Amino acid sequence: MVGGSTVPAEVYRTAREVGQEIALAEAIVVTGGLGGVMEAAAKGAKEKGGTVVGILPGFSKSEANPYVDIPIVTGLGDGRNALIVQTAQALIALPGEYGTLSEIALALKIGKPVVSLGGWEISADIIKAKSPKEAVATALKAIGK
Amino acid sequence: MVGGSTVPAEVYRTAREVGQEIALAEAIVVTGGLGGVMEAAAKGAKEKGGTVVGILPGFSKSEANPYVDIPIVTGLGDGRNALIVQTAQALIALPGEYGTLSEIALALKIGKPVVSLGGWEISADIIKAKSPKEAVATALKAIGK
Amino acid sequence: MVGGSTVPAEVYRTAREVGQEIALAEAIVVTGGLGGVMEAAAKGAKEKGGTVVGILPGFSKSEANPYVDIPIVTGLGDGRNALIVQTAQALIALPGEYGTLSEIALALKIGKPVVSLGGWEISADIIKAKSPKEAVATALKAIGK
């Protein structure tokens, strides 16, 4: 799951619901481990008993939001975006800025399914979804589950 | 300089002219070191006595195009895109696919000037140029040279 | 946990016991996700209900051994060794070759505790242990648990 690190309350709520749906589907939430969409998705997943991986940019696990179970300390800065995309089986993208766009671009480059829930829509290769439930169902279907 | 690894003859010609202009301005060409726009820019730079750095994705310098003076063997795959963007002082973007888009996004994220010469135009933060000469002049001006 | 990717049966057995002890202590096993010591530790941890993170060098989760719960697909090659060391809270080192040595060196560099169970002993900063149980107890003590 990718999206902005500071987002409006509405986007936060949507991200949390996506996290809940992923956990209910017994899938793992993989994010960048920081705030905004990353935190909301993690929080939602924990509310439903899910597992959350946070692939952090810096050199300390203390930068992870409190809902991350498995912090990965990369020290790669924005270079860690490539690891998020490679590790996730599909990308669900919420509204975000250029960091989110770089993740969408990398996912499209390596052929990972990208489902957008109000995020960047710069290519016909991105699948649009209208709700958290639909986004997760679409992503699961795209990876054959 | 970023752009597609396989491009039409017209884009190749433009990239070569950009490389020539960079060399004439006594600046260093930094690219991903492979084919297409990366090769054309490197070729143009060498024609005018310039220096070319190729930040390679794989584990062997043999993947560099023949015009690269300084091959950097990263083994980072697409993760090396972040290094290109961090190392270059400004980004000149020609037409390319999702890899090029990821580089533009990363450059915008960290505040590096992005000059587009027919490439992705997904943000008002990207400066448009109409010719190789104008693109290089604009990039140099943006970094205070 | 670090150590060779192909090891004698005795070292495999020791690594498996270390994995078991880590799981019994309710800690997470972080390894490079491949064979040998990495596989044995993961297998041991799963036998005792533990969780295993595998920080993989390549671009596919299919290279992970079957006991990895959370595969992290870095594509960084040997550069991923730095991520293992940064992510783990302490390093338990079994016999291995130069890759293992590079991990020990990086851990010592950033001040992570290194406990050796028959591995490289190139510094007085490495704490020696005589059994899997002692190695895990020593590592936990070193991180204040």
Add this chain to the structure above:
Amino acid sequence: MVGGSTVPAEVYRTAREVGQEIALAEAIVVTGGLGGVMEAAAKGAKEKGGTVVGILPGFSKSEANPYVDIPIVTGLGDGRNALIVQTAQALIALPGEYGTLSEIALALKIGKPVVSLGGWEISADIIKAKSPKEAVATALKAIGK
């Protein structure tokens, strides 16, 4: 060339001579771009008209020593050590601490020749040299030049 970032005057002098010899042999000096052995080697190379690549750990080229011609801004922290080793054709190691040891270990792992001039001697695979001249000659011979 690898070695400590803060070293005694004698080691600095030796590193400078190694840099001079590399430049006289018309080879490129590849280092981590910071102080100590990295700076001395760069300084020596520039005194003899050579070219110096500095593969930097941080996010700014301002951390490079003043003798680096081509700063590569990796943002990888200690992970950049793998890039130094992959990019150099052979490693000449002077005295250094654990960072230097990690570079020697990675070079031995991927089969790059390692020539030691008073540095870590943890393997019979490391070739010992007695002077800067001999170290450079040995390294060049090892890579077939």
